[in-house]
Amino acid sequence: MAIPAQAFGEIYPKDLRPGSIFKFRSNWAMLVTYEDGSTLDFLMLGGEHAGQLFNVGPGMPKCLGVIPPFSWFPAVEESAVASHTEHQVTTLTLTPSGPVIIGANMDGFDPKYFAFRLDGIVARDYEAYGIGLRFADWTAELRHPERPFESLGSLFSIRAV
Numbered sequence: 001m002a003i004p005a006q007a008f009g010e011i012y013p014k015d016l017r018p019g020s021i022f023k024f025r026s027n028w029a030m031l032v033t034y035e036d037g038s039t040l041d042f043l044m045l046g047g048e049h050a051g052q053l054f055n056v057g058p059g060m061p062k063c064l065g066v067i068p069p070f071s072w073f074p075a076v077e078e079s080a081v082a083s084h085t086e087h088q089v090t091t092l093t094l095t096p097s098g099p100v101i102i103g104a105n106m107d108g109f110d111p112k113y114f115a116f117r118l119d120g121i122v123a124r125d126y127e128a129y130g131i132g133l134r135f136a137d138w139t140a141e142l143r144h145p146e147r148p149f150e151s152l153g154s155l156f157s158i159r160a161v
Contacts, residue, residue, distance in 0.1 A: 003153035007070035018120025022065035051089025
């Protein structure tokens with residue numbers, strides 16, 4: 001399936017809204033932030049650092065990103081089975097307030113896990129450390145606001161391990 005080229009632009013990650021996705025070093029990442037919005041991080045969704053959080057630094061180069069009015073949404077196959085697992089990064093996790101994606105700050109001895117809503121803001125009301133109903137396999141689908149849950153094409157697939 002072809003994806004509309006108008007959905008992409010070369011942009012500095014710091015200029016994107018939290019929840020936006022962009023390609024960094026050949027892998028997709030999601031821009032995330034915390035309650036006060038003062039810190040911008042990105043959650044690697046693929047590659048050898050999948051699930052890890054990194055700071056958006058001042059010298060970070062422009063990246064290929066999905067630009068407004070386009071955005072994305074997660075999808076699972078009709079036959080997908082959610083499982084109860086814990087501490088599994090990049091999983092799409094179901095919570096009472098909506099889906100979240102689990103990431104981890106790997107600085108220090110013990111990883112610190114975070115759950116991020118699809119708008120890129122940390123979900124403090126959800127305990128990312130605990131067991132949750134999670135999808136290890138999911139896709140990111142391109143969308144336009146005029147057709148919010150109609151996929152314009154699959155951007156990438158996640159297979160959490």
